[in-house]
């Protein structure tokens with residue numbers, strides 16, 4: 289087999305953005321705010337080589353489908369370019385666009401929704417031939433459809449030709465959807481969760497078929513899936529998305545065996561059936577995925593990140609910084625307040641700091657005091673904070689108890705700062721892959737010293 293790096297790029301994506309719903313909603317109008325679009329895809333660059341199977345993984349809502357739809361021209365990008373076989377697909381003549389629509393196809397998740405219930409299998413599979421004006425003669429079309437049905441494992445084809453979708457099983461319907469994509473002999477197929485609606489027992493059969501078809505039809509695939517075991521099984525290369533950004537991309541095995549981005553680590557953690565290295569522990573991400581309408585500044589992942597970078601000159605531990613930063617976020621979100629403190633029986637600033645420094649993480653990462661208190665308190669003496677930071681936290685907690693949240697935030701913003709919140713990281717090469725994380729910026733890893741003991745292996749070279 290030829291090596292991936294020797295192959296020609298078929299799809300080149302550069303700085304791609306898709307913002308939805310840029311109109312001003314009623315809440316925006318009432319509050320006099322700028323409209324807040326959904327930043328579904330927010331600056332993605334990716335190359336897909338001829339013959340590759342590339343997987344895009346990430347939690348629901350991170351922008352996978354939107355990216356896939358832009359690649360087949362079902363959505364227009366707000367910004368950025370997509371080149372297919374060297375041509376910019378946002379700037380094609382009619383003739384080029386007709387050719388493009390033959391060469392690029394998409395298979396959707398739901399075979400129950402993607403097929404017209406009133407069309408027979410023959411009409412469904414033959415439709416793209418008609419639309420693309422490809423095979424004029426009915427008999428020839430019928431032969432072509434029969435051939436493709438046999439290729440997708442629906443033989444003898446005569447049995448299926450006149451059937452309607454509701455007479456078929458889920459697996460058969462998805463094979464029809466695949467046949468419909470293949471009938472025009474495309475070069476590139478975007479497969480959006482192609483087996484997730486199918487019974488577990490038949491998924492492997494459909495995936496193996498898709499692998500066989502790749503050879504037979506000389507295809508390049510983009511697989512979109514939240515199922516990492518599928519990505520590992522099917523894809524040579526993978527890209528991990530978080531809130532519209534591509535945080536890591538490279539050979540699938542490397543990404544799974546040794547994830548570089550803290551989000552990738554956390555994502556694999558949630559998947560029990562992907563075999564992980566023995567020394568891997570559960571990642572300790574905190575909190576929920578924020579809204580793509582109002583994503584965090586800087587690195588989109590930093591509010592949840594276990595490896596958030598302390599400011600220059602921080603002399604405490606990285607973990608202590610993370611706790612202090614979470615304290616700041618809690619004040620900013622209004623999770624720490626005078627009323628809340630009162631109902632939790634907290635009456636002094638130190639108590640509020642000890643409460644606010646807790647992290648919502650798996651028990652194995654918690655401090656003894658935190659475990660003992662059921663996650664509601666840490667022992668401030670056991671947290672390795674520099675004196676200035678500790679003083680800032682106590683001052684800020686005092687201001688919170690006095691109802692002066694703005695003053696508290698101003699104190700915290702002066703001391704508890706991180707490069708992760710101020711700038712979106714650019715993807716950096718790291719060995720076989722690209723990682724968008726400030727830990728891989730030139731000079732950052734070296735500058736962290738002992739303050740970041742937990743991320744010792746993260747250097748720009750590894």
Ligand SMILES: Nc1ncnc2c1ncn2[C@@H]1O[C@H](COP(=O)(O)OP(=O)(O)OP(=O)(O)O)[C@@H](O)[C@H]1O
Nearest residue numbers: 308309326328347348349350351352353354355580
């Ligand atoms: N047509 C649309 N109009 C407005 N918002 C949209 C539209 N399509 C998607 N979105 C929003 O864009 C974001 C990304 O959605 P997208 O479907 O691309 O994510 P996904 O990773 O494919 O998720 P899933 O795995 O659930 O399909 C989500 O917040 C979604 O609600």
